[in-house]
Amino acid sequence: MNLRNEILQHLRLPGTASDEEILGALRDRAGELESLRNRCERLADAQADGDLERFADVITNRDVVRAQLLANRDGTLALLNALRVPERAEPLHQPRLHRANPQVLGPLGPEPDSASARRVANRARQLQSELKIGHHAAFRMAEGEAEAA
Secondary structure (H helix, E strand, O other), X not given: OOHHHHHHHHXXXXXXXXXXXXXXXXXXXXXXXXXXXHHHHHHHHHHHHHHHHHOOOOOOOHHHHHHHHHHOHHHHXXXXXXXXXXXXXXXXXOOOOOOOOXXXXXXXXXOOOHHHHHHXXXXXXXXXXXXOOOHHXXXXXXXXXXXXX
């Protein structure tokens, strides 16, 4: 296959096409190519403008960042994402604000001595077996008795 036949095949022209027809087809393809390049450039500009708006809180020099976005969009977006301060995650649970006995449960409250803690735990076991109630309720009752004494 010679070069002329190969060019005609790529341009989708018949084998009997003249040189003017080949030249016209090449000019049409060059026009299409230029049109596609312009469209691609406009889309890249619009994409860069959208990225600039999205990262407006991080960007200080828009012109430099815009040039970087046009040259290397993936790398620049990775850098801009790294510069962003991560949002603080909401806790998975909401702590209870009103507790029954904050002195006993609070971290700043005084530590009970081990003897009184042992007495409360023993009394809780005793109440649990006598009254047939759960450990938590028995423990709260024993704490109340210890505070009253």
